[in-house]
Amino acid sequence: MFDDCWNSIRQLFIEYLIPIENNNDRVIIETFEQTQKNETIRTINNVTYLNFLNALCLTACYSRYQENLEPIINDRIFCPFPCVIQEDCSxxxxxxxxxxxxxxECPCDNSSKWDRDSNECLPNSIYKIRQTRNYPDMLTKEKIRRQKNPRNxxxxxxxxxxxxxxxxxxSNYEYTVCVCKLDYHGSYCQDKINACLFRIEHHLQPNGGTLIAGNTACNVNSSGNKCVALISAEGDASYQCQCNETHWIPDIELPYPNCLQKQxxxxxxxxxxxxxxxxxxxxxxxxVCNPGYSGPACEEWVxxxxxxxxxxxCRPTCGDIRYSLRQRDCLSMKLGNKSKLCLGPPIEYVKCSEHLCIYKGVSYHYLYYSIQQNVIAISFTFNAVVCVTVVVIWSLLFLASTKSFYGLLKxxxxxxxxxxxxxxxxxxxxxxxxxxxxNRCENINNTREDSDETNKY
Structure with missing residues (x-):
């Protein structure tokens, strides 16, 4: 698209110069010299003079271009002529x-063609690939990049x-402009293109180059981040970041590859x-949880x-067992929202240190233990009496029950x-x-036997 636009502008420029061209540049030079001689006769302001000089130069250049004539201006300063300045051919x-x-353009043999971008003869196969910008492999791309010494x-x-x-x-013919090869950049084309080491500034690169050097964008000095310099098949320079995702990740808000967001x-x-x-x-x-929430992920309502x-x-004011307390209120309940009950204790206790009690110059601690000892003694005596009484009663009851039991057994x-x-x-x-x-039966039997014997006789 850029080449088409450039060619169109060039053609319009040439068409504009045709009506005012002269037959040859000698007439133009003579006219210019005559004008300078008559400078005292008429006054020419600076704007008119510069416009005239510019048109004069362009007209002379175009005349030479159309007739393909060798310039006759001394030192070839007035208007550089491409075929004279070039060193590629006669x-x-x-x-x-x-x-x-x-x-x-210089003539080439049948196996090659003149390439206007690189100003040299390229093999037909490479010339065709270069025109289509479809490079099949890295080797071919390197062959295309290989150039001769700079021209002009x-x-x-x-x-x-x-x-x-x-x-x-x-445009003012004041200084030389260096047009770099695709794999070089810099004011004098002195730096080999490496998107990691340099910020690329090249009018043939996408968007005019890169916004920032890759090593800076990839943060290569931190935690093992790496920058990989890339050159596409079309010669476009770029870089790729390899972030150590344990510590750094890309910042998606930046418009270029980077490792600038801390992980x-x-x-x-x-x-x-x-x-x-x-x-x-x-x-x-x-x-850090919002008010009312707790837990490792602030997921629990408290x-x-x-x-x-x-x-x-501390209460009591003295003694060995004393406590202090503090309290808090559930604000969410006070707001009238029954579903927002508070979890956790409203009161907390903490044990206080021991503090001796003093009464009339005597330590409460001493009185406490004295009273405690007396109470223990009284309790022991009372328990002993109760125990003896119980034993006696049980003995009497046992004797009474034993006597009754003995009578019952008897x-x-x-x-x-x-x-x-x-x-x-x-x-x-x-x-x-x-x-x-x-005996009675025996007596009866005996009687019967006696009677029977008597009857026999």
Whole structure:
């Protein structure tokens, strides 16, 4: 697009000069010299003089361009002629296609073509690739970058021979302008393009180059960050950052690759109802919760408490067991929101140190232990009396119960003995009766036998 625009402007410029061109530059020079001789006759202001001089120069240049004539101006200062200044080929075979120092062509053999960008003969294969900007591999790209010595540069020029493609003059012909090769940049094309080491400033690079040097953007001096210099197939210089994500990450708000955002523990912590703070020295972080929330991630509602009151006076005022307390109020409950109850104790206790009590010059501590000893003695005596009384009562009860138990046993024994005697008597009587029955039966039998014997006789 840029080349098309440039060619269109150049063509319009040439068409504008055609009506005012002269037959040759000698007539122009003579006219100019005659004008200077008559300077005393008429007054010419500076603006008119400069406009005339500019048109005179451009007209002479265009006349030479159209007729392809060798200039006759001494030292070739008045208007540089491309085919005369160039050193690639003979003036006789050189062909200029413009009035600027780099607008010339030299003949090439059948295997190559003249490239107007690099001002040299390129092999047909490379020339075709260069026109399409479709480089198949790195080797071909390097071949395309390989250039000869810079063209049109004066011997005293500061332009680097290694990095300069060609030289030209500014619009006022006051100083030399160095046109750099694609892989060089700088005022004199002295620096090899390395997007990590330098900020690239090159009119052929995208956006005119880079905004900042890659090493600076990638923060290479911190925590192992790295910068990788890149050159695309089209010769565009750029860089790529390799951040140590433990400590640095890209800052997405910046329009260029970088490692400028500090990575902290807070980047991996979620605070639901609060915000995170980190300590760069200890590499620690924690959540600071909003009022009413607590927990490691501020996810737990605990209520909105008032500030703790001051610790109260120790109670009692003396002794070895004393406490002090403080309290706080649940503010969220006071606001009338029942769902915002507070969690946690409203009162806290803390044990106080021991403090001796004094009464009439005597330590309460001493009185305390004296009273305590008397109480212990009285308690011991009372317990002893109670114990003896209980033993006596239990002894009497035991004796009484033993006597009653003995009488009961004796009575039971007598009853059992009487029962046994009665049983024995009854058994004796039954035995006597059975013996008597047997004797009676025997007597009857004997009587019967006697009567039978009597009857026989």
């Amino acid at each position: 003036f006789k075979v050189c062909k200029n296609y413009g009035i600027f120092t780099h607008e010339y 540069c004066e011997p005293y020029s500061k332009c680097s021979k290694n990095g300069t493609l060609f030289c030209t003059l500014d 902290t523990k807070c980047d991996s912590i979620v605070c639901v109802h609060g915000f995170c703070v980190s300590n760069n020295h200890t590499d620690q972080a924690k959540c 209520g909105v408490w008032s500030e703790w009151s001051e610790w109260g006076q 009575k039971l024994y007598s009853q059992r003995r009487q029962i046994k005697i009665n049983r024995l008597r009854r058994a004796t009587l039954e035995q006597d009766e059975s013996e008597m029955s047997v």
